[in-house]
Amino acid sequence: MAVSTTPPLRRRNAMTSRQIASQDEDYARWYNDIVQKADLADYSPVRGSMIIKPYGYELWENIQGGLDRRFKATGHKNAYFPLFIPMSFIEKESKHIEGFAPELAVVTHGGGKELEEPLVVRPTSETVIGHAFSKWIHSYRDLPLLINQWANVVRWEMRTRLFLRTMEFLWQEGHTAHATEEDAIEETMRMLDVYVDFAINEAAIPVIKTRKSESERFAGAIETYSIEAMMGNKWALQSGTSHYLGQNFAKAFDIMYTDESNERQYCYTTSWGVSTRMVGAIVMAHGDDRGLRLPPRLAPIQVVVVPIYRDEEQHDLVMNAVLDICDPLITVGMRVHIDDREGLTPGFKFNDWEMRGVPVRMEVGPRDVENNSVMLVRRDQEGKAAKQSASRDNLIQTVSRLLNDIHREMLAQATAFRNGNIRLVDTYDALKEAVTDSWALAYHCGQPACDATVKEDTKASSRGFPLDKNETWSPDGEKCVVCGKQALGMAYFSRAY
């Protein structure tokens, strides 16, 4: 019988769970405290890069699982392309090189000798994959070609933050090639919707789909779409992107096919990605002053069991009951961890696991054993409301309902918070005021100059034109609140990570 599906913590952690800054007092510090004290990540000896610790990596693995299932379900296959990219590849697409040049890490030496051609450590893989696609695609029958890869990438960042921006990070990058513009655009939007579905149904984070303005667009894309999430300090976090690349990379890398009429045509390509930044999104969208709050479907540990006993006799009684209780839960796939650490009081364990964000705590003591019950405590709520005594009968159903409830409640809380912090504005003064403590939604022309003006005046950036809202709000006759010219639609502005 499996005692636990999660690696047991045999030792108490070196970090004390106290001493985390409050969110109000210092949000940046709160974030750093949580990430480190909940054992998600640690600093590394190399500036700007991080060590993802087992608990953080399990969270990432669950994110990977949720995304990978969805990619497979939409017909994509995984592959792996090399870390090193010839410098000349990067240079083939003019906008691409222009955008990425400042953040490239370049290998100039190998085997003790200077290389004839420097190798770029991939900042993204459009170029190597484009090169491969040009060899693989011959006929319209080869299309669409739907590939994803899980990989690390490197971007030389000036300023880094754990998970949110590190010089090396993990992500998935999808790359697809299509016969027509329509097909490629459809793919771009489909994968954006996959990200939305993942964010809402796995991470319990409400996200807004946007089309990016020109200045926020991916280097080399025709259009960039994103999902934007609101963090606990009301800043925005771009949590996933999907790019329609048109024929830009097809032309740079000769990605061509022969159509039904035996004509040679350039493909239309897309790319889309979600990174370990999603971990940061989860921390900041849900966390509170007691620590992490992990969405149940991604949490490495969904249920932590804290046995309570006074002496050896009770210990045996309780532990036997605990194993009996957990076995069926584990069998149906719940991620259960039994905290059997000796010498720690239950109270310490309660706080410890709350800090680590475990959605459900199950307390089992002599009284519960006698009553054929357990005490369930949910992390998404506080005080008495969070606790309920539950019968051991039907426990699988009780716990799985509770996990679903918690997911729904966390999504509802995050949605209410976000909706309560968006302000519709119709003048530039109102926009400037709004972005000091919320998101602003305003008619916007989408010009880089206006984005830059807003950035300079307020530190807030253009987050994009929300797709859903602009279906109903016609920009006809509406003016950009910044420059007064014809608006393209409503756009969000806010401080962002």
Added chain:
RNA sequence: CGGGGCGUAGCGCAGUAGGCUAGCGCGCUGCGUUUGGGACGCAGAGGUCGCCGGUUCGAGUCCGGCCGCCCCGACCA
């Protein structure tokens, strides 16, 4: 790269008119008592005081240089 802050035990810190064996809390190890919201006692372990150089009889403390980290900005997923 500019502005601010900080480097003393795993973590948080104290210690500087230059002085003797470098300290406190938490954590860690052992034993015992404890255990339904962060237990307690006793006994222990743990340090090139970020690095290099200088001043001095003597430097964690003073001087010079360097390195690193965090926060705020300019760039970005």
